Amino acid sequence: MSARAEETRLARIAYLRRQQPRPWFLYLSLLAIILAGGWAWTAGDLYTSVLTASQRSANLERFIGKLTPAPVQASGDWSDFRPWAMELLVEGEALKAVGMTLALATAAAALSGLFALLFIPGAARNLSTPRPLGITGGRDTFPLIWDIINKVSRLAFVFTRSLPEYILGFLLISILGPDPWALVLALAIHNFGILGRLGSEVVENAPPRPARTVIAHGGGRLGAYLAAILPESFNRMVVYFFYRWETCVREATVLGMLGVISLGFLITNAKAARSFDQMLFFVLLGALIVLAGDLLSLLVRRWLRVER
Amino acid sequence: MLAGTYRHYLGSRRATLLAITLCVLVSFWLLGLNPLRLFSGNNLTLTRDFLLSAFQPALDYQKPIEGAEPFLLTVISTTLLTLRFALLAMSVAIPCGALLALLASTAWWPDIRRHKMLGWVLRPLCLSSRIIMAFSRSIHELIWGLLFITAMGLSTDAAIIAVAIPYSGILAKIYSEMFEEHSREAQRALQAIGAGSIVAFLAGLLPRALPDLITYTFYRLECAVRTAAVFGFVGIETIGYRIKLASDEFHYREIWTYLYVLFAMIMVIEWWSRALRKRMET
Amino acid sequence: MPKTSHSLAPTFHFRKVECRYGKLKALTSVSLSVERGEKVAIVGPSGGGKTTLLRLCNATLQAHSGTVEILGKCSENLHPRQLRLIRSQIATIPQDLGLVPNLRVWQNIVSGKIGKLNLLGNLRNLLAPSKNTISKIHSLLERVGIEDKLFARTAELSGGQQQRVAVARALFQEPEAILADEPVSSVDPARAASLVELLNDIANERGLTLLMSLHNLELARNHFPRLIGLRGGQVHLDQCPQQIDPGSLEALYRLDADEILEDG
Known part of the structure; x- marks a missing residue:
């Protein structure tokens, strides 16, 4: 293909590209979403917690410790689970x-x-x-x-x-x-x-x-x-x-x-x-x-x- | 999403309606719902007061508070906080949901009859992500929040994660359904000219499903805004928190201001989603 | 110049091929050979095995017995990579065209090379193609007559234009052969004829093998030097259109008594 023909082709492609309406709304939406996300992450805490890290871990420990059903915890036997559950139900x-x-x-x-x-x-x-x-x-x-x-x-x-x-x-x-x-x-x-x-x-x-x-x-x-x-x-x-x-x-x-x-x-x-x-x-x-x-x-x- | 052909004649349409009606009557009886009770006592006057306030939403505190920031400023900062909470939760939930959806769907799988080894890896992966998906969404975000708060106290991270867990599950469920249900003709055509299954998925199916995925994600953002508002009841100062305070003082007009703000936020998100969809389809 | 070098192995070579879907026999004992550069129309009643034959040709289906050789390679028990290599040399235009409606025309065409590139190359082509690629696509669109649709959304195009996009995608693939399954079943007769002509011209220019299944017998007889008639999974006739006698054509399409009852 001659260089001349290639050049006219490229010019034609550039023209076609210009003819096509640009999806500005999509671009702007994308930008807005990125900006909003960035703002959400950088604008500080949603809630300032008063608990210190050690209080927090103590809380967590107590919570996890009390998760197993009380009778099972007392006896260490999961057969006590059924009566407990039935009673709750x-x-x-x-x-x-x-x-x-x-x-x-x-x-x-x-x-x-x-x-x-x-x-x-x-x-x-x-x-x-x-x-x-x-x-x-x-x-x-x-x-x-x-x-x-x-x-x-x-x-x-x-x-x-x-x-x-x-x-x-x-x-x-x-x-x-x-x-x-x-x-x-x-x-x-x-x-x-x-x-x-x-x-x-x-x-x-x-x-x-x-x-x-x-x-x-x-x-x-x-x-x-x-x-x-x-x-x-x-x-x-x-x-x-x-x-x-x-x-x-x-x-x-x-x-x-x-x-x-x-x-x-x-x-x-x-x-x-x-x-x-x-x-x-x-x-x-x-x-x-x-x-x-x-x-x-x-x-x-x-x-x-x-x-x- | 729910397109498709439906049974034209239900085994018996009347039977379906009858069954539903029966369940509804039993429910009313169980709950002891008596319509007359709605009109008894001072229910009517309170309802009327509340509804009449809708026509005059507050622009200032109904009872002035010494030294507080102006009412409208509070409204604006509350709105921004609610929006920010929703965005934070969604920005965690979307990537997690998308990853779970990919793991749970078979649309991008290579032919596992040919790749036996891969099948042994993919199948359990798919099953376990489906289980995670079902479990995470079966517990309501407020209950996740409650669990986190009892376990380690309220914090920004706890609130975000509490919403993000069920939301990832729901997004993953819908995304994977969309991957499975979208028409596969382009994907198949690309595989017929030698594309690998992952490439065919990326080039043939994903672009097709994208408008639906985006529309649903926007709907979820809408839900996240509502959820963020509700999280005011566990202590984050979003719209729900302000409504609770106003309600304790019977300041109905202030409540309506916040309800209108919520309405406006939902309207904007819906308009945006519609506008995007229109431009992606034509 | 058409290059019909018979020194090369035939494009497709079937030896006693049998193919079933469950219990249903789709093809029984089919033997035929399509040389390089040959243009063949496959005709016959619905359910005769036309689509099955085409699917065997791009190795998206495996024969249950007999051998299928594609470009000189036996298509059985291949490693998936070799299978994809074969498929990437055969262009397929499916009946539904298999275009992604909400992508641009050039994006649909660029995916013709999908089997020849790796993941990264494909992503690059789809998202940020080089100037040369776009220029190549433009020249192909010029060849099929819709060069001004280069950047248009595929969904905005008419049915006939979309078919041309599918043809351009097949050309961008730079294949050895083009398979087309009922490509003209959804457009009016004039458009159908012009598309069949276009595919024929292109196959002549580039020395490609063209295998097309057609409902329309008239089109097949006017444009193809060789017709293969399939009926009940068997080759009913395999001749050039001039030699075909009307009796055997009638037999090819004859309705059996039970078929008439089923249709009624």
Whole structure:
């Protein structure tokens, strides 16, 4: 190849490169992330600890020393573990707390799902528009109404999603008192936002043809939602429901720390009584239910999905 | 992430709904949830007071405090501390999660039928990292925090690690699912022209999965901000700490200011994640 | 100039090859030879064994009995490294093209050399390619007619343009042979013909062996000097298109009674 031809080629490549828009936003984002990370690591401690290093190691030693179950520590025989554990489970109300934890998660997931279903048609961009699913909706006296409904329901989802369950639980207990309602509502409000967003995405991505058929035959938006979109995406919604139920179980274990019977309550009590052996037992029990919940949810989701 | 085909007709859709409804009713009964109780006593007045405060978030202390720094300055420093906590936890969790995800996924493995020896190394490695993954995320970050605090007292490192442990587990789980579920056509095409399995993974699968990985990581950052706020309840002076103080004094308007700040942080992260994704896909 | 030096070993040489998926026989007793520089179309009904044959040719599948020689080397029981060496000499254009949609066009093409370089060389090519590499890719894109897409995102390209990217990737690999599995099944007839022509011209220019499976019999007859018809895992015909009599073609595609029932 001649040098001349090569030169024109390079010039052409340089031209093509200039033509391509540069992804400035990606570059700036990368820079911002690096700077933010650097700032986070160099801006000092989050918490100035008052403990000295020796106090700390003494603490740790005491903690580890008290981790083995008390009767086992006394006798040195692990056969004493079983009666101790059974006593904690039955008389120490651990079993009841496990049941409560699961019940909290189930009730909350159901409530959030139910309310999300009510708001989803408003938040789905393909329904809450003057032209549902691309079919003209006729003359609208106030076409902006759809835009407003859409924005409001979306805002409701984002806002409720941004409130952490634990803080909601704390606030609701200060209003309602130590009532299981407070925790159920706390879980439900946060998950309402998440399920609502996921659900409206499902509705937006649902195959439009059955819904169009409903509208073409004289049905309205709600008719299309109830008769075509919901049955069509039933499985997907149930999959999301179980996915959130699984996280609800995880959160429910800690919400008890706020003072209503669930595993978290037992954990904080054991901590306050400095029975670290019991505390560890409850923590591991909690881990066990979370794993069991994960497994159950995984099995149901697998069963609902034919192929990945 | 959850795309794919679904069973069109559930063995019986009605049975599924019935089973769920039954479980829900049992739960309500177990918890003794009576809807009427929500409207009893002075619940309604308190709720109304609380909700009405939403329309007038505080811009100054509701009851002036002698010698304290201005309210809005406190809000800003609290916000920055919350953000910093979230960033610190995430910057530990992301590399750990990515490493665990690679160890737990088989997408980059060479053909272990041909490399028998490698199989003996990789399989136990994969299994053990899956166990670590499951265990670390099955204990809630607050409980990890509680354990660390009881063991050696609260400190910056303890708080960061307490959040980073379960977060690495969750990130690893989702990352490895994404590696397994993404379409493999490019990876296979590269292997057909002689690429080694690791190179084919890096050049064929990783770039494809990257937008999803980034979107999920941003969602996790959002969760980390919320978790950082909650860690105010164990003593780090993040948003949760301020909310607790304000709530002890029944200063609802101050609470709302902090709730709005949290909302704004989440909104910004979500907007950023969306904007990035849009530019990575088209 | 086409170089058809018969002194070299044939590109592909099959001797009594048998291949099964579980119990299902995909190929039975197939013997054939494809010389260097030859251009061959593989035709036949679906399930006839076309894809299996191609997968044997780039050694992504192993024969259960018989021998497959690729570029004079027996493909059986090779060390993975030798296997990859063979694959790196054969370009494969899969049906789904195997491009990464969210990478740039040049990045997809640069990965054609993926089997010939080590990890570091590949990373360098993908992240910071040399001027020469880019210039080479540009000239290849010029050859396939989409030089102005050099820096575009692959997902933005049309189906036909993406096929050309896949062709350019195959060329960047500098292979001895090109395998293409139904490369034109997803585009309209005019575009399909132009792509088949392009691949043929390129194979002529560079003296490459070209092996292409095709659904479209018309295309195969018009553009290829040799047709191999596979049916039920066996070579049903292996001739130049002029010699083929209509009866045997009809027999190649004839539906059996049970197949009709299955389809209905």
